[in-house]
Amino acid sequence: MRVSIIGSGYVGLVSAACLAEVGNKVLCCDIDTAKIDQLKSGSSPIYEPGLDELLERNQREQRLDFSACIEDAVNHAELIFICVGTPPKEDGSADLQHVVRVAQQIAEHMNGFKVIINKSTVPVGTGERVAEEVRRVLIQRNALHPFTVVSNPEFLKEGAAIDDFLRPDRIVLGTDHTPAGQRALRMMKALYAPFQRHHERLICMDVRSAELTKYAANAMLATRISFMNELANLAEKIGADIEQVRAGIGSDPRIGFSFLYAGCGYGGSCFPKDVRALIQTGVDAGENLSILRAVNNSNQRQKRVLVEKIIQRFGEDLSNMTFAMWGLAFKPETDDMREASSRTIAAELVLRGATVQAFDPIANETARRAMDEDLTNFRQDGPLLGHFEIVKTQEDTLINADALIVCTEWRMFKSPDFLMLSRTLREKAVFDGRNLYDPALLADYGLIYEGVGRRAEPADQGIPVEQMRLAS
Numbered sequence: 372m373r374v375s376i377i378g379s380g381y382v383g384l385v386s387a388a389c390l391a392e393v394g395n396k397v398l399c400c401d402i403d404t405a406k407i408d409q410l411k412s413g414s415s416p417i418y419e420p421g422l423d424e425l426l427e428r429n430q431r432e433q434r435l436d437f438s439a440c441i442e443d444a445v446n447h448a449e450l451i452f453i454c455v456g457t458p459p460k461e462d463g464s465a466d467l468q469h470v471v472r473v474a475q476q477i478a479e480h481m482n483g484f485k486v487i488i489n490k491s492t493v494p495v496g497t498g499e500r501v502a503e504e505v506r507r508v509l510i511q512r513n514a515l516h517p518f519t520v521v522s523n524p525e526f527l528k529e530g531a532a533i534d535d536f537l538r539p540d541r542i543v544l545g546t547d548h549t550p551a552g553q554r555a556l557r558m559m560k561a562l563y564a565p566f567q568r569h570h571e572r573l574i575c576m577d578v579r580s581a582e583l584t585k586y587a588a589n590a591m592l593a594t595r596i597s598f599m600n601e602l603a604n605l606a607e608k609i610g611a612d613i614e615q616v617r618a619g620i621g622s623d624p625r626i627g628f629s630f631l632y633a634g635c636g637y638g639g640s641c642f643p644k645d646v647r648a649l650i651q652t653g654v655d656a657g658e659n660l661s662i663l664r665a666v667n668n669s670n671q672r673q674k675r676v677l678v679e680k681i682i683q684r685f686g687e688d689l690s691n692m693t694f695a696m697w698g699l700a701f702k703p704e705t706d707d708m709r710e711a712s713s714r715t716i717a718a719e720l721v722l723r724g725a726t727v728q729a730f731d732p733i734a735n736e737t738a739r740r741a742m743d744e745d746l747t748n749f750r751q752d753g754p755l756l757g758h759f760e761i762v763k764t765q766e767d768t769l770i771n772a773d774a775l776i777v778c779t780e781w782r783m784f785k786s787p788d789f790l791m792l793s794r795t796l797r798e799k800a801v802f803d804g805r806n807l808y809d810p811a812l813l814a815d816y817g818l819i820y821e822g823v824g825r826r827a828e829p830a831d832q833g834i835p836v837e838q839m840r841l842a843s
């Protein structure tokens with residue numbers, strides 16, 4: 372089939388590459404000409420495992436092309452996906468300006484029947500709003516081409532996006548009951564047929580329910596994480612260990628193990644913004660979503676949890692302290708820095724005078740831009756006291772460092788040389804925002820360990836590890 376994708380970000384590019392991979396002719400469009408030039412020259416503007424290979428193959432085999440011209444995209448296909456950003460507005464609601472603009476542009480160039488598919492995460496009612504915009508422009512043009520708007524929310528996770536798209540848990544399709552809507556449904560079913568494994572994964576519903584399904588999924592996952600984060604904070608205070616509790620409750624199939632990891636808060640381009648947007652949808656509808664308000668507040672507090680531990684140990688004035696920071700991206704296997712906890716932690720430490728030496732295996736560049744922006748904002752509020760620096764290697768972060776902070780659970784951070792850490796870190800302290808390490812093991816190495824919800828173990832003050840080894 373012929374498919375156009377408007378918006379070549381994480382969702383647009385992954386969708387385009389995967390749809391091309393199964394034989395569709397895909398034209399991917401973006402307003403950002405630099406991005407399109409880069410894609411045309413064969414390099415990807417984002418880091419996503421497996422994406423480069425798919426882009427390269429499908430471009431070479433002429434199933435995938437890129438254009439900065441929306442008219443080309445509208446002419447190219449009957450199926451047009453909207454994959455542009457829906458960032459939060461000041462009040463938390465989703466900013467639909469890009470979606471609405473794309474709807475208008477599609478209508479300006481429409482030349483026959485089109486299926487307009489909302490893949491961006493959009494509040495309930497956006498399908499109707501897009502249809503209204505298209506109709507308005509078509510009436511102005513006196514060109515009443517038939518069209519329908521479908522909701523097809525995306526559930527991929529960054530870092531695992533290709534696999535999520537090629538082997539989805541479910542595909543949600545929201546259509547209306549008009550003949551055009553039903554024709555679109557048949558087309559969408561055919562488009563997604565190659566991605567169904569052994570059984571039906573399509574869930575068909577009305578447009579509004581599909582739009583709400585997307586927010587409901589993200590809000591549910593964010594709630595689970597925040598619930599575990601709060602239990603973790605409690606566990607610390609009452610001498611329990613959240614990792615043991617996680618194993619204990621996850622084994623109940625009604626609860627399950629996924630998304631039960633406590634840590635220094637959830638980030639990313641979606642959970643924070645979608646929880647806030649759903650709260651605002653509630654406000655507009657006169658429904659107080661009190662659980663989600665609590666989730667949002669709880670997560671903001673959680674992003675500061677390591678800062679609180681650091682202050683408790685070293686005091687408010689951190690001007691003589693240097694922190695090694697491992698991991699900057701909001702999660703492993705991505706270069707995405709949107710709402711990453713590392714940003715909150717680094718900024719809070721720098722404001723208290725600390726030097727932060729950070730390293731991320733992939734996100735160093737995006738992190739540099741994000742941190743420059745954050746620290747410039749802080750600078751406007753008063754003098755910046757400390758210093759933030761991204762260094763070349765994981766080892767370089769440790770030069771003259773007093774303590775280590777782990778913000779992202781990249782695989783390479785999972786089994787470091789603890790002996791070296793205990794010899795290098797001046798204050799021998801490890802603040803583990805992703806609960807990667809065993810508190811008792813670190814205590815054996817004489818390291819002070821602070822996780823999130825882990826039972827504190829006093830650092831071994833007795834026999835140095837080397838001597839223990841000699842003795843045994």
Ligand SMILES: NC(=O)C1=CN([C@@H]2O[C@H](COP(=O)(O)OP(=O)(O)OC[C@H]3O[C@@H](n4cnc5c(N)ncnc54)[C@H](O)[C@@H]3O)[C@@H](O)[C@H]2O)C=CC1
Nearest residue numbers: 378379380381382401402403454455456457469491492525
């Ligand atoms: N990033 C993710 O993992 C997921 C994101 N989503 C949702 O998908 C949507 C897109 O998210 P991302 O891909 O992360 O955003 P992104 O910010 O990476 O990409 C959006 C792209 O749209 C382009 N764009 C904006 N206005 C345009 C216009 N008028 N014409 C053509 N292109 C235009 C931008 O230049 C940008 O390249 C959002 O609503 C998001 O909530 C849904 C599931 C997963």
Ligand SMILES: O=C(O)[C@H]1O[C@H](OP(=O)(O)OP(=O)(O)OC[C@H]2O[C@@H](n3ccc(=O)[nH]c3=O)[C@H](O)[C@@H]2O)[C@H](O)[C@@H](O)[C@@H]1O
Nearest residue numbers: 525526527528529596630631632634637638639641701702
């Ligand atoms: O709408 C979206 O954009 C996407 O949002 C999330 O995907 P993503 O943000 O890429 O990443 P997740 O793996 O969900 O992680 C989000 C955040 O939660 C944190 N997290 C995750 C799991 C967990 O147990 N604990 C935890 O703190 C991660 O560290 C990360 O900061 C959803 O998982 C996707 O299904 C959805 O499509």
